[in-house]
Amino acid sequence: MKKWNVEICDVTLRDGEQTPGVSFSHEEKCSIADILDEIGVDVIEAGFPIVSHNEAGCVRDLSHMGLDARICCLSRALKTDLDCAIGCDVDMVSIFIATSDLHMRIKYKKPREEVLEKALSMVEYAHDHGIQVRFAAEDASRTNIAFLREMYLRGAECGADYVSYADTVGCLTPLEMAGIIDALRIDLPIPLCIHCHDDMGCAVANTITAAERGAYQLHTTVNGIGERAGNASLEEVACALRFKGGVDRYDLSHLLKLSKVVSEASGIPVPKIKSIVGEHAFxxxxxxxxxxxxxxxxxxxxxxxxxxxxxxxxxxxxxxxxxxxxxxxxxxxxxxxxxxxxxxxxxxxxxxxxxxxxxxxxxxxxxxxxxxxxxx
Structure with missing residues (x-):
């Protein structure tokens, strides 16, 4: 078995908290981060600091917990967002822009070239402040591949350490994902991240397919929580990495404990027949x-x-x-x-x-x- 070259970025504390009705307390975020670190998750996305003073404080505190995992946070391509993120002492900032024509027209009302140029200047700004930069495309699955390739290559030139592809509305199937990853990785000089939503029930399958095709950073949430139908679940992705990708460095024995902590903190019960962590899984x-x-x-x-x-x-x-x-x-x-x-x-x-x-x-x-x- 050829071992897949991957790392896990768990986004429970940010995208998972965007589940309708979910809000984690400071103590709950710290407890969840502790168990994620015990498992050996490589990157923990701690939050979106610009949202509120309390959110920024939580992200900063997680950055100071002394975890082995690197701490990441989300940022729009705005200097105010980045200054807030930099002030939280994070290891990595994820700078995102919406890239599909639909989102460009509705959200920015500007030509995509103009949006890209401004975002690239923010990539350079963050890079110059000495933190890792993930340059992320929101709604990438409905974006022209040629534009994504331009965005990623220019992002690398401006100092991005990673580029990220988000299937924001969960519209892809695994076969589609395989072709997209193959196309995007041609001549790409930096690692590609994959962020999948579960609107058609394909988030885990798409994430694992992307890993097999060469995507490096895989985004997950505990119990698959997240906006609408949720994200790729950590427990399923981690087990697939162990059994299908030869990745054995994660301590899976903490998965059930973590699932219960997140279920209680989020108020979202785990279905009995949920794989790996459901009451009837075994x-x-x-x-x-x-x-x-x-x-x-x-x-x-x-x-x-x-x-x-x-x-x-x-x-x-x-x-x-x-x-x-x-x-x-x-x-x-x-x-x-x-x-x-x-x-x-x-x-x-x-x-x-x-x-x-x-x-x-x-x-x-x-x-x-x-x-x-x-x-x-």
């Missing part, structure tokens, strides 16, 4: 599956739950089999006979048909009944 009900899992967990688990800080769970319902029941009863310390096990299994299936959840207490009741009634 839960099994099917009797056929559980029978095989008892022998070898790799039969129905591509990712081992311990790797990401999770646990395997066997659930009981109408699909449960006798071997699963016997295994669960034994693990609970109950040594029951064949007839008792079959009786409990029949009860579980009957209740499962009526959408009854077999809780721990219900199972204990069934065990007690089996010990009394079946023996009698």
């Amino acid at each position: 839960a099994h009900e099917s009797g056929i599956h559980i029978a095989a899992l008892i022998e070898d967990s790799s039969t129905y688990e591509y990712i081992h739950p311990n790797l990401v800080g999770g646990e395997r769970h066997y659930l009981l319902g109408k699909h449960t089999g006798k071997k699963a029941i016997a295994h669960i009863l034994q693990s609970m310390g109950h040594d029951l006979g064949e007839e008792q096990i079959i009786w409990i299994l029949d009860q579980v299936k009957a209740r499962g048909e009526h959408k009854c959840c077999i809780t721990h207490d219900i199972l204990l009741q069934l065990i007690h009944q089996a010990e009394l009634e079946v023996i009698a």
Whole structure:
């Protein structure tokens, strides 16, 4: 396996906080940043300092936490924004302009050449102040490729350390992304970043495709939170890097803990069937599956739950089999006979048909009944 050359920039504290209704406290931002650093995330985008005095203070404090991760912040191509960012002592500033004809017409009402020239002067300004510069194209996925190439090449000439491509409205598919990355990387002298939104459910797939095609910095959010349908989720991207890209330097064992912290701080629950961190990500009900899992967990688990800080769970319902029941009863310390096990299994299936959840207490009741009634 050829190892992908990548780094992760997690944008939970900036783009994730732009999720409608989400606002992280200072303490929550610090806690999230700490766990991101434990995982080994390379860059943490801490916020958008010009938004408010409090936002600038949070970004500055994160810059002074002594983390191994580099701290980045967002900035428009305006001197006021950049002075605010520079005052926060960040390692990197992401200077963005909207690049599609649609955005140029609606937001700037100026020719794109004029917008680009002003932005390039701000790239030079930030570079001259000794911080890393990421020159970012908003709505890049609806922008002429030739203009993007001009923007990126001229940005590099003006001192940009990275250039960034944002699928701002999440309109791309992986095949489209592959072709775009191939086109943009021709003769590009600096690393390319990729920032994907999930409007069509392709954010993670597009991010991983971009990585495989040579994009270097991958943008993620914890639990995939973000504007509208969200961003590429950190946990899914990180696991794909481990298993498909040969990137093993991230400590994935903190992913579940981080997911819970962000879910609580954001007020956005994680769906039970969410990959990697959902409550049912490593839960099994099917009797056929559980029978095989008892022998070898790799039969129905591509990712081992311990790797990401999770646990395997066997659930009981109408699909449960006798071997699963016997295994669960034994693990609970109950040594029951064949007839008792079959009786409990029949009860579980009957209740499962009526959408009854077999809780721990219900199972204990069934065990007690089996010990009394079946023996009698």
